[in-house]
Amino acid sequence: NVLRLGNVVPDFTADTTMGPIKWHEWIDGCWAILFSHPADFTPVCTTEIGRMSLKYQYLADKGVKVAALSCNELGEHQAWLDDVVAHCENKITVDFPIIADPTREIAVAYGMIDPELKDAEGLPLTCRSVFIVGPDKKLKLSLNYPASVGRNMDEIVRVVDALLLSAEKSVATPANWPNNHADQGMKGWVFLLPTVTKEDATAYFPEHKTCQVPSGKEYLRLTPVESAAVVPEASAAAE
Amino acid sequence: NVLRLGNVVPDFTADTTMGPIKWHEWIDGCWAILFSHPADFTPVCTTEIGRMSLKYQYLADKGVKVAALSCNELGEHQAWLDDVVAHCENKITVDFPIIADPTREIAVAYGMIDPELKDAEGLPLTCRSVFIVGPDKKLKLSLNYPASVGRNMDEIVRVVDALLLSAEKSVATPANWPNNHADQGMKGWVFLLPTVTKEDATAYFPEHKTCQVPSGKEYLRLTPVESAAVVPEASAAAE
Structure with missing residues (x-):
């Protein structure tokens, strides 16, 4: 599967830490960020969810929705979130959903699978993808970082500000x-x-x-x- | 065409502002950055080449090669570089090649084409892609920004530092x-x-x-x- 700038992003339904989600319906004419991590209970991912939590209110105030995703089961997501909050010295709350994609259906549809990355059972895992989707459900910007390199949430906020500005003004x-x-x-x-x-x-x-x-x-x-x-x-x- | 993390990046030959290039041969066991811009003589692209020039020596000192690319003809690249340098108050030199890809052969092979972006003749243009390639010629990290959002060269340097560190240490x-x-x-x-x-x-x-x-x-x-x-x-x- 290929996902290029300008493509309508694939729709899906999934379980999340905040209840079931129907993706296109959930976007609902807003800007949205979908970002994947390789696995729960791993260090870099823990800091990424923590850092995104610190930016979440700023993004939500601008009408931008945020959802994370990995190939873990929902129960793992829920247990892991306690670690995420604790590692941030209990100073954060995680107010965006984390999607469970154990069948890899969404990961495959979005091309998030990293062929060099496998779990203990040899199943493929997602890399650190970011998809920023416009109100028209089209892909506006994407990133793919490997498991070893944590993303920079300040850069994600910077590009959201730039995307919103250039969408609103000439x-x-x-x-x-x-x-x-x-x-x-x-x-x-x-x-x-x-x-x-x-x-x-x-x-x-x-x-x-x-x-x-x-x-x-x-x-x-x-x-x-x-x-x-x-x-x-x-x-x-x-x- | 799909290009995912872990894939060997397509080889090509092309003309550049620093002479002909054979891509795989030119990488020559080094890390390399290939980054595309939509068009010469456009404003955001001008600042991106300027900003990359400011980072170039730092990257070269780490053994990282850099090449830019757009679908313009070689002669346009050469004329445009005078503008790039002038806009940076003549404080920079552009010491990396800019690849001419007027046939879109490389752009198509790498999936850099932005389907929503056309030139005056209606031909497709490249978005702001970044491909960071390892010494094994495999894709390690990628970015795709739209024409309206200039990239952050500080973030590119940050991820290069992170990629090199994680390649060298556990x-x-x-x-x-x-x-x-x-x-x-x-x-x-x-x-x-x-x-x-x-x-x-x-x-x-x-x-x-x-x-x-x-x-x-x-x-x-x-x-x-x-x-x-x-x-x-x-x-x-x-x-």
């Missing part, structure tokens, strides 16, 4: 945003989409600045994020 | 490493692999600490990164 976020263009006095500014015409740029982004480059092309147009606007005619294109 | 990196476990006085410590036995943990990792959790399972074993060791018998497993 802008795209520079590399390392919001830590960009500080040297030029434009820290955190964002680019106008190339599809915004010169006339619309002037009308909709009165504060924007165009950076001059040797080609003479005027594509490096930056605006403060606070005054980012939506231009009805500007659709997504190469950015 | 450890795995916690979520957000090296910004982990600061509260518990173990900032930047790493986990012993679950496959390291209790006896080997004592012998090879004399400074390690085991965190107690309600399950009573002893899987949360942390060691300072400076004293991370390699245990011959410990192979990769769920972490």
